[in-house]
Structures are given as C-alpha cells and as structure tokens.
Amino acid sequence: MNRHMNYGIYKDIKKDMRDGRLMLHDKVWVDRHEDYIIFYTYRREESADLEEMTVQELLNLTTKKATR
Template sequence: MHDHKNYGVYKDLKQDMRDGRLMLHDKVWVDRYEDYIISYTYRREESAELEEMTVQELMNLTKGKATP
C-alpha cells in the first residue's frame, strides 16, 4: 500500500486553481516539515514563520511519487 501525505494539500490546491483563487505564478505561504506539507495560505500571516513558494513549486512538491 502507498501513502502520500501531501495528497490532500494537492487536491485543495487544484480546487483553489479551478475556483480562480490561485494561478501558477501566484505566491503562497507554506507551513511544512521536511517534505510533508502541513498547510498553505494565500494570505500572508505576519506572526507565523512560513516559507514563501509559488503555486507551481508547491504543486511540484506535492504531486511527487507516493512513498511505500
């Protein structure tokens, strides 16, 4: 069985793109632990220490191969 912990984030990201909230070149702020994405937001939160990425970079990270 394969487990891909980023799949839920990938689905949410694709839905935001379909709904017109995000485009590939837009910036998002990501909370992550190594290669595991905890959450992302497209509104900057000053108090949180989040990593800035483009939507394309986030999609590339989350759609990687599933790990065994």
C-alpha cells in the same frame, strides 16, 4: 511503505485554481515538515514563520511520493 502524504493539499490547490483563487505564478505561504506540507495559505500571516513558494513549486512538491 509508500504513501502520498500531500494528496489532500494537492486537491485543495487544484480546487483553488479551478475556483479562480490561485494561478501557477501566485505566491503562497507554506508550513511544512521536510517534504510533508502541513498547510498553505495565500494570505501572508506576519506572526507565522512560513516559507514562501509559488503555486507551481508547491504543486511540484505535492506530486512527489513520500516514503514513510
């Protein structure tokens, strides 16, 4: 069965871009499991082990279909 596992994250990113908080070249920090995004933040958390990505990279990842 194919489901889009990252649709909620995609909607949040697009909303943050519309509201002016993010632009495509901005850096975000992402917690993910394989191709499934758990959450993202645009504020660096020193204690967290997060992956750094650009907003464009995150959008590219969230628009892919995930197979579960």
